[in-house]
Amino acid sequence: MDDAAPLEAENQHLRQQLQALLQEARANEEKMRRFERLEHRLIGAASLQELLQVLLQDYRQVFALDEVSLALVDGEQELARLLGAAQPAGLRLLPDAAALQRLHGETDLPQLGAFKPARHGELFAHVMASVALLPIRRHGRLIASLHFGSLDALRYTPDAGTQLLQRLAGILSVCLESALNQERLKLAGLTDALTGVHNRRYFEHRCLVEIAQARRHRHPLACLFLDIDGFKAINDRHGHAAGDVVLRTVGQSILGQLRAGDTIARWGGEEFVALLPQAGQQQAREIAERIRGRIAAQAVAASEQPIAVTISIGLSLLGHDIAGREPGQLAQDLLAAADQALYRAKREGRNRVVADSA
Numbered sequence: 502m503d504d505a506a507p508l509e510a511e512n513q514h515l516r517q518q519l520q521a522l523l524q525e526a527r528a529n530e531e532k533m534r535r536f537e538r539l540e541h542r543l544i545g546a547a548s549l550q551e552l553l554q555v556l557l558q559d560y561r562q563v564f565a566l567d568e569v570s571l572a573l574v575d576g577e578q579e580l581a582r583l584l585g586a587a588q589p590a591g592l593r594l595l596p597d598a599a600a601l602q603r604l605h606g607e608t609d610l611p612q613l614g615a616f617k618p619a620r621h622g623e624l625f626a627h628v629m630a631s632v633a634l635l636p637i638r639r640h641g642r643l644i645a646s647l648h649f650g651s652l653d654a655l656r657y658t659p660d661a662g663t664q665l666l667q668r669l670a671g672i673l674s675v676c677l678e679s680a681l682n683q684e685r686l687k688l689a690g691l692t693d694a695l696t697g698v699h700n701r702r703y704f705e706h707r708c709l710v711e712i713a714q715a716r717r718h719r720h721p722l723a724c725l726f727l728d729i730d731g732f733k734a735i736n737d738r739h740g741h742a743a744g745d746v747v748l749r750t751v752g753q754s755i756l757g758q759l760r761a762g763d764t765i766a767r768w769g770g771e772e773f774v775a776l777l778p779q780a781g782q783q784q785a786r787e788i789a790e791r792i793r794g795r796i797a798a799q800a801v802a803a804s805e806q807p808i809a810v811t812i813s814i815g816l817s818l819l820g821h822d823i824a825g826r827e828p829g830q831l832a833q834d835l836l837a838a839a840d841q842a843l844y845r846a847k848r849e850g851r852n853r854v855v856a857d858s859a
């Protein structure tokens with residue numbers, strides 16, 4: 502009997518150890534299953550917006566993280582344009598990869614460890630206790646950096662395994678590139694190739710969306726028709742190629758002075774149109790004056806001599822009693838009123854802003 506007691510105790514100890522191991526294996530298996538489910542959702546994301554949502558919201562919830570953030574290189578600012586006002590919290594767009602290079606150096610491996618305010622402060626909105634930082638590379642180039650933050654200091658320690666995180670970084674780099682390419686293709690069909698601003702097709706679609714929103718939320722909506730003055734003479738004097746440079750410069754200059762939620766498109770020829778949601782008469786006039794003034798102030802270096810360029814702008818506002826009216830008709834009226842105002846601006850001497858008097 503006495504001999505059996507230690508054996509029994511050892512057995513019990515072994516059974517407990519086995520139990521603990523089994524529990525850990527089950528927990529790991531469950532974690533793996535959750536991880537795989539999220540991976541499938543990343544791969545299946547139908548748009549960039551959906552991909553960002555899986556990454557920034559779902560990962561945080563499913564893995565009970567305190568913060569997830571993503572820094573994305575957006576040198577051409579095309580993502581800023583694509584996402585517009587719909588930029589999700591936790592996403593930061595960077596003009597180049599320099600900051601990511603400083604963070605990750607040449608390594609492909611995730612960095613795990615304590616949160617250091619000086620080093621990690623700008624990656625997270627709040628102070629964390631431990632972090633995991635994943636470099637996302639495509640063809641060797643750093644294109645993004647994903648950051649997981651936890652208030653639990655033991656969640657990410659330097660000696661913890663990084664296999665799953667490495668796998669996530671690999672999958673994410675492919676998913677991100679594919680989502681970005683998809684968005685670029687969409688954008689290409691909606692962009693004017695010469696000036697780089699949206700085309701008329703996009704504008705017509707956007708106009709209906711903005712009118713519906715302005716009506717629902719009772720916000721003002723302003724429309725600008727912008728036309729380069731004496732453009733035929735610019736073409737005749739400096740050549741068609743120089744005329745193209747003028748068009749591109751003017752388009753980009755207008756774009757550069759609008760807010761993220763505004764829309765600018767090339768209507769055709771040397772005409773541009775813009776929509777300014779939530780801008781009333783006075784604000785829209787100020788914006789239009791600023792655009793006009795900026796273009797008039799800077800000659801375009803498109804030929805041997807700088808070319809002085811001016812534009813005329815017609816301004817109209819969505820009316821007040823629009824409740825029962827159809828958005829298509831409202832859009833036509835809005836554009837027709839801005840066009841009329843532009844016609845008056847031309848007649849009154851060009852290089853000016855005229856508001857629709859209706």
Ligand SMILES: Nc1nc2c(ncn2[C@@H]2O[C@H](COP(=O)(O)OP(=O)(O)OP(=O)(O)O)[C@@H](O)[C@H]2O)c(=O)[nH]1
Pocket residue numbers: 695728729730731732733734736740741742743744745748769770771847851
């Ligand atoms: N370089 C270039 N010229 C274009 C393009 N599209 C249209 N044009 C030219 O734009 C000119 C427009 O001339 P008009 O409509 O007479 O207008 P304007 O000379 O600007 O005169 P106002 O608008 O009355 O000040 C025409 O000569 C077109 O050939 C383009 O893509 N590139």
